[in-house]
Amino acid sequence: MSSIQNRRQEYRSLFKQNVAKRLLVDKIVRIIVFSCVIIAIIPLGSILVEVFKNGITAISIEFLTDTPGSVGSGEGGIGPAIQGTLIIIGLSSLIGVPIGVMSGIFLSEYGDNKLAKSVRFFNDVFMEFPSIILGIFAFLIIVLVLGHFSVWAGAFALSLIMFPIVARTTEESLKMVPTTYREAGTALGLTKWIITFRIVISAAKSGMVTGILLSVSRIGGETAPLIMTILGSSQFFSSMDTPMDALPLRIWRLSLLPYDSAQLQGWGAALVLIMIILGINLGIRYYFANKKKYFLQKFD
């Protein structure tokens, strides 16, 4: 009869089996994980290198500030496209960010009901919507009704892309804030909106900013909805009711032209777009990194 002591010895010896094999498996898994990361990075890195290599030769002061020259001449610049992209990102954010943030607050703080469940569902569906359909929608309800292409229609279409992303990331960041802070606020006799806006949001700020930046980057590169709404133009912005240019539209047009000089300008425009989005990301992150001096993200 084996005593419990003997059995324990037997169990312990089980752990000594296959040590070499287990260590080998561990190593192989590690190699696979790292290889996959590298495989994922290669195309990303080569795109950046390619854009930079080709684009940098096109860039000059005139290129950044001039209106496009005649087709195939290789002259002129992308001034109107840069201006248009900044305008359209700004306007879309003005519409999309507040609506998205408020929806996210609703979903997280007031979202324990049927209405919120359906909002959450449609929000998720909306997030996966092909952007050209949103463009067609904006075309139908704004461009066709007004009878002309419109900057508003473009901003509207892009804000439709933005707000589900912002709403979802806001909801997720607010949910990460531990309930104990809400309870502490409640125990201090604070009203729900003060707790939400002054305590919960300030603790969730960095996640919310990430979501907003993600949505800005996403709309910065959108082309299809803009074709349907602002069309593109070779002139600087003149009014909300006329076509306007934007970088993705300009890149698309330039890349379709059968001239080397035009394609080079397309590379240049692509580089400028990447730089603008990178700049917005870094700028806003830097601003908030300095502002949130107390917040060390130390939730446990």
Added chain:
Amino acid sequence: MTALSTKPTDMETSNLTNIDSKSAESKYKMIAENVTVSYDGIDAVKNVTMKFKEKSVTALIGPSGCGKTTFLRCLNRMHDMTKNAKVTGKVMIDDIDLYSKDIDPIYHRRKVGMVFQKPNPFPTMSIFDNVTAGLRLNGIRDKRILDEIVEDSLKMAYLWDEVKNDLKKSAIELSGGQQQRLCIARALAIQPEVLLMDEPASALDPIATQKIEETITELKKDYAIIIVTHNMQQAIRVSDYTGFMYLGDLIEFRETKKLFTDPKDELTAKYVQGHFG
């Protein structure tokens, strides 16, 4: 097993009368009458009636899951935040029923401060901003008043000497014990009349615990304090009255000394002697 199923309603009432007759001159600050809390229809606190005196410490003890924290959270309507919790009964503070329909809980909650089990200072705020959160966010901006209250509250919580030169420092840079005393100061800053403490020292080391206990003893001079604790020694050290809860029932509620030396109920006796926990 028979002891476990005893319904101690008579005992309870007689105990309450005992306290009544003992010192009739001191007033009750808070009275909980027939409080029942249920989660999804399952009772977590069953028909509990307790009276809390001014300038005294009442401890709630009992094994895990006995409903003491649930009961404590009724006393400032904290269950409003939990969707599936239902509270019946009355909680009177002075002569106002916190659960009455024409009461605004937001206003009356300010009379009842609360300190939680785990220190929860607001992570994005400085020490100063944490203490004054309940005031500033309710619209009190007078710098002179805020400064005074910060100093008073931190002194009452025995934290002033340690932080008086770093009031602008982030609250989460403090140690766990300091954070908990900061939370006490934050609760005191809204000038409550009753202070609820939910195992305030359970996450702290012995030295920090001792400081919190000193704070409680000092605060007793002005407040009615109700403290939930797992630690019977702590109940003996800091409280004047102790209530023993088991499976949602209040089994026995008496002066602390008597409850621990001469428990009337068999179940209480077993618990305070450490036969189960």
